[in-house]
Amino acid sequence: MIAATHGRSVFSYPFDSITGRPAPTFTVSGKITLPNGTPLQRVKVSIQYGNTTEVVDADNNGVYVLSGRIPADSKVTITPSRTDFSPSNGVSTSDVVAIQKHVLSVLPLNDPYRIMASDANVSGSVSTADIVLLRKVILTILDTLPRNWRFVPKLYVFPNPLVPFNAPSSIVIQKLDAVRNDLDFIGIKTGDVNNSASPN
Ligand SMILES: [Ca+2]
Numbered sequence: 575m576i577a578a579t580h581g582r583s584v585f586s587y588p589f590d591s592i593t594g595r596p597a598p599t600f601t602v603s604g605k606i607t608l609p610n611g612t613p614l615q616r617v618k619v620s621i622q623y624g625n626t627t628e629v630v631d632a633d634n635n636g637v638y639v640l641s642g643r644i645p646a647d648s649k650v651t652i653t654p655s656r657t658d659f660s661p662s663n664g665v666s667t668s669d670v671v672a673i674q675k676h677v678l679s680v681l682p683l684n685d686p687y688r689i690m691a692s693d694a695n696v697s698g699s700v701s702t703a704d705i706v707l708l709r710k711v712i713l714t715i716l717d718t719l720p721r722n723w724r725f726v727p728k729l730y731v732f733p734n735p736l737v738p739f740n741a742p743s744s745i746v747i748q749k750l751d752a753v754r755n756d757l758d759f760i761g762i763k764t765g766d767v768n769n770s771a772s773p774n
């Protein structure tokens with residue numbers, strides 16, 4: 575990229591300053607799965623670069639692609655989301671029992687995704703308040719949750735897997751300088767501790 579000044583205006587040209595050819599653009603892609611590796615469907619992925627935001631649909635294999643459009647050196651932010659009208663997807667009494675055993679320290683959960691799934695009220699901790707909420711979902715007294723799905727970059731390494739609540743929900747690339755096809759995410763269904771949620 576070169577920037578040329580004409581009078582008082584500054585123009586930016588999408589050309590490589592050495593070759594004079596158009597500056598390269600790169601493709602980004604990745605896959606979204608449940609914690610057990612099952613591809614998650616009906617996910618929308620927001621991809622922000624420069625002043626542009628594009629939203630692409632992941633396919634039925636959980637794969638999203640934004641092909642050859644992002645100029646080199648762009649800062650890129652990728653954020654998946656899924657609107658699921660059923661908070662009860664994958665939520666059953668066995669999940670509540672598992673969360674209860676965790677809260678009572680009878681059988682603590684040690685998997686960061688399961689611990690995140692347990693935090694139904696998005697408080698940043700797991701307590702009886704979460705159990706109360708999920709019981710209401712099971713009894714269909716409650717038909718929404720504060721957050722139905724949570725996404726975490728697959729490559730994210732938890733500093734403390736037992737306190738995973740501040741995990742990022744986006745992938746941020748400061749300067750895109752190559753094709754990236756490893757931008758995967760794990761999708762976590764709130765309340766589904768035993769990985770029984772339907773991916774479609
Ligand atoms: Ca909580």
Ligand SMILES: [Ca+2]
Binds near residue numbers: 669771
């Ligand atoms: Ca479940």
